[in-house]
Amino acid sequence: MSRYCSCFFLLCAVVFAPICFVADSFADSVPRSWRQEFPKTDFAKRSISLDSVISGGPPRDAIAPIDAARVLPLDSSAPEVLAIGAREPVLSLTLNGESRTYPLRFLIWHEIVNDTLGGKKIVATFCPLCNSAIVFDAAVEGRALSFSTTGRLRNSDLLMYDRETESWWQQFLGEAVIGKLTGKKLTVLPSQLESWAQFQKRHPRGTVALPPKDFPRAYGENPYARYDSLAHPFLYRGALPEGIPALARVVSLANRKRAIALSKLRQTGSVRWGEVVLEWREGQASALDHGRIERGKEVGSVYAWREKDGERVAVVYFVDFAFAFHAFFPKSVILK
Numbered sequence: 337m338s339r340y341c342s343c344f345f346l347l348c349a350v351v352f353a354p355i356c357f358v359a360d361s362f363a364d365s366v367p368r369s370w371r372q373e374f375p376k377t378d379f380a381k382r383s384i385s386l387d388s389v390i391s392g393g394p395p396r397d398a399i400a401p402i403d404a405a406r407v408l409p410l411d412s413s414a415p416e417v418l419a420i421g422a423r424e425p426v427l428s429l430t431l432n433g434e435s436r437t438y439p440l441r442f443l444i445w446h447e448i449v450n451d452t453l454g455g456k457k458i459v460a461t462f463c464p465l466c467n468s469a470i471v472f473d474a475a476v477e478g479r480a481l482s483f484s485t486t487g488r489l490r491n492s493d494l495l496m497y498d499r500e501t502e503s504w505w506q507q508f509l510g511e512a513v514i515g516k517l518t519g520k521k522l523t524v525l526p527s528q529l530e531s532w533a534q535f536q537k538r539h540p541r542g543t544v545a546l547p548p549k550d551f552p553r554a555y556g557e558n559p560y561a562r563y564d565s566l567a568h569p570f571l572y573r574g575a576l577p578e579g580i581p582a583l584a585r586v587v588s589l590a591n592r593k594r595a596i597a598l599s600k601l602r603q604t605g606s607v608r609w610g611e612v613v614l615e616w617r618e619g620q621a622s623a624l625d626h627g628r629i630e631r632g633k634e635v636g637s638v639y640a641w642r643e644k645d646g647e648r649v650a651v652v653y654f655v656d657f658a659f660a661f662h663a664f665f666p667k668s669v670i671l672k
Contacts, residue, residue: 421630
C-alpha cells in the first residue's frame with residue numbers, strides 16, 4: 337500500500353495544488369464546500385445517502401477532461417501517436433461507420449473525453465480505481481450533455497457531473513444520483529478495451545483521440561503503479577467479494593446479472609452466455625501495473641458479440657475490478 341500511496345500522492349502533486357487527502361466524514365447533510373463548488377446542484381434531489389460519498393483529493397475539475405480532442409489517423413507521424421506501445425490498452429468503438437480509440441495513457445490522467453463520433457455526442461470515461469472503462473451516448477432526453485469530474489468518489493468510483501445542470505453521475509452505472517437529473521441514465525455504447533495493436537489491425541482506417549497540445553501530463557506513465565496487485569482498493573470502505581481477490585478483473589454483460597473472473601475466461605478462451613459469446617485474446621498490458629503502461633503485465637483483451645445474419649455484432653460488456661462489481665451488484669454471482 338505504501339508504494340501505491342506514494343505514487344498517488346505524486347500524481348496529485350504534479351497535477352494539482354497541494355491538497356489534504358483525508359476522506360470526508362459527515363452526516364447525511366450537504367457540506368458547505370460542496371455548495372460552494374456546485375452552486376447549481378440540487379442536493380435535495382438524490383437517490384443515494386451523502387455519507388456514501390468521499391473526497392478523492394482533487395477538487396472539482398482538477399482532473400481536467402478532454403473537451404477538444406485532436407483526432408488523427410492511426411498512421412500519423414505525430415510523436416504522440418508513435419509513442420503508443422503495441423500492448424498498451426485503448427478504449428475503442430465504432431459508431432455509424434466511424435471507428436475511434438481513446439488510449440488509456442491519456443484517459444488515466446483525464447478520466448473523461450467529451451467527443452463527437454459518427455455524428456453523435458459521446459463521452460468516453462475511465463475510472464482507474466475500478467478499472468471501469470465505459471463509453472456513453474451523451475444525450476439525455478434529446479439534450480446532449482458534457483461532463484467533468486466532481487473530485488468525489490462513491491464505492492471508489494468516479495462521480496462525474498454534467499455542466500448543464502450540475503447533476504452528479506455515477507460513472508460505473510451511468511446514472512445520475514444527485515441533482516436535477518437524478519434517476520436518469522446514460523445509454524452505454526458497445527466498446528472494447530483492447531490493445532493498440534489489436535485496434536490497428538481491426539480498424540486500419542480508424543482514428544485516435546489525443547489531448548490538446550502541450551498539456552502537462554506524463555503520458556505513458558502509470559501514476560497508480562502496482563495498484564492492481566494490492567489486497568485492498570484505495571478509498572473504499574465497503575464489503576469485499578468472497579473467493580476472489582478484490583482487484584481481480586471480472587467480465588460482465590449489460591444486465592450485470594453475473595460476471596466471470598477474467599482469469600477463468602483466460603483459461604477457457606471463450607464462453608457462451610445465451611446468444612452472446614465472450615472471448616479472451618492475448619496481447620493487452622495492464623494499465624495499472626508497471627510504472628510504464630507499455631510494460632504492464634499481460635491481462636489480455638475481451639471481445640463480446642452475438643451472431644446476426646452471419647455477422648458478429650458487438651454487444652455491451654464490462655471489465656471491472658471484482659470489488660467494484662460486488663459493491664454495485666452485491667446479489668450478482670461471480671463465476672470463479
